[in-house]
Amino acid sequence: MTFDASGRLPEAFMTPGGSSFMDFLAGYAPDLLPGRRSLGSADFSDQVPHGTTIVAATFPGGVVMAGDRRATMGNIIAQRDIEKVFPADEYSAVAFAGTAGFGIEMVRLFQVELEHYEKLEGATLSLDGKANRLSALIRGNLSMALQGLTVVPLFAGYDPDIKGGRIFSYDPTGGRYEEHHFHSVGSGSVFARGALKKLYREDSSVTDCITAVIQSLIDAADDDSATGGPDMLRRIFPVVGVVTADGYRRLPEDEVAAIVDAAWAERHNRPDGPAAASLT
Amino acid sequence: MSVPFYVSPEQLMRDRADFARKGIAKGRSAIALQYADGILFVAENRSPALHKVAEIYDRMAFAAVGRYNEFENLRIAGVRLADMRGYSYDRRDVTGRALANAYAQTLGAIFSSGGEKPLEVEILVAEVGLSTAEDQIYRLTYDGSIADVRGYAVMGGPADQVAEYVGEHFQEGISLAGALRLAVDALAHDGSEVRQLTPDQLEVAVLDRTRSQVRKFKRISEETLARILSESRPDTTESTDGDAKSEAAESTGSADDTAGASTKDDVPIAPPEDPDDNSPL
Helix, strand or coil, rough: CCCCCCCCCCHHHCCCCCCCCHHHHHHHCCHHHCCCCCCCCCCCCCCCCCCCCCEEEEEEEEEEECCCCCCEECCEEEEEECCCEEEECEEEEEEEEEEEEHHHHHHHHHHHHHHHHHHCCCCCHHHHHHHHHHHHHHHHHHHHHHHCEEEEEEEEECCCCCCEEEEEEECCCCCEECCCEEECCCCCHHHHHHHHHHHEEEEEEEHHHHHHHHHHHHHHHHCCCCCCECCCCEECCEEEEEEEEEEECCCCCCHHHHHHHHHHHHHHHHHCCCCCCCCE | CCCCCCCCCCHHHHHHHHHHHHHCCCHHHHHHHHECCEEEEEEEECCCCCCEEEEEEEEEECCCCCCCCHHHHHHHHHHHHHHHHHHHHHHHHCCCHHHHHHHHHHHHHHHHCCCCCCCCCCEEEECCCCCCHEEEEECCCCCEEEEEEHHHHHHHHCCHHHHHHHHHHHCCCCCHHHHHHHHHHHHHHCCCCCCCCCHHHHEEEEEECCCCCCCCCCCCCHHHHHHHHHCCCCCCCCCCHHHHHHHHHHHHHHHHHHHHCCCCCCCCCCCCCCCEEEEEE
């Protein structure tokens, strides 16, 4: 941070107007923004950790978001206990799949962006407003995405207007799509989505919704080598965040453990997990 | 060639200080007070939208009196500085001391530069610590001078009179309800006659170290304020003298301290329903 000769805060700090932290950074310290760095032309995608599968599903009155704990680097497991699901503010959650370094940076910047707006304006952004800010953030990362360093976030939050949860997915160009009921991103997302399609109930309770989401992550880990299943030896379980009218709550480790243990025990009888109740 | 009038530097600075002081004294007072679980801010402010007290960062708040446009600019600069530091370092590295320094430099530079009018503001930067002893309150005046305050601080309007009242009745470790009662009574004793202040004329916020969220700043809504005030004043007659009244507030204060800090009121910042009710800033 540079101060001018008299020691007073630089002009940029005292300029009125503009409630966006990203816009402030772009004017004052652009090198702190992701996506402003030149990378050369090499493809680094196998040499940096990648986060893998994220799932989200709504239930009446809120939304659940969960992510596995694995980061991979090519064929290597880069980290066993990475966290990919975060509170974006008190009423929303954000998670990422893809290049872990940029993903974490993007989440931090997004969190500050929302809090900054809230403090300057004295009001929170609407859920759509938050979703659009995340779009802008991803768009800034486009040049890196084209070099294989893609980050794809999943955003979910409680919308007071509909008194329920909503889910937004993104593409690497910043396209924003609202998803209904459930969605998944990342390498294991195809399997997770397939599982959720059979397990999801619109009118399920929070606990059932969390269980369905965890089951889908176990299914994803079953078929995708980059997705980490629950690590029963080290007791490393998915991160689960729940957003309701009461705000964001990360499910305590022991509650997740109880659900995982029950699911795991049942899979000793049927390794493929719960079967559909009926065929028609 | 005309010779400019000579004005001595002392005279020049005195004039500028008088100018700023007069501007600040025109408004209403604001009080910051350390209570058992944090720092309480009470300002007389008839506008529900234009705030005198605001959140800066996790453990830090800002209170100001004087010209709104000038201190609002300082507040925005403070939020930007804090968020910038928190983003480039870590949330724990954002300190009240650094912010107070930046404000002091800015106010001082503006005051002593010939080309600008001095800012007609007085501000407080407060940081709540893990215990009362670790709380920090910095008081900054229009000329950039900075003071480290313990216990309580009063600024704006007839600050001396209000501060005198607070000083007479303040004791360390006061409960939230007691502190609130004291601050409201002090604001009412700002002239020759005692005024009756209603909750809609007051802006109240706390930095509550017991709050489970990372962000310790919380506004106290009009309803909660009315409830705490009515509970801490058993008889509503105005005839009792200051001492007796504040003692009554003290004794009942500890009893309804839990009411003041009940979890029901501790909704997360920007609650989903009735945003007007409990606006975050």
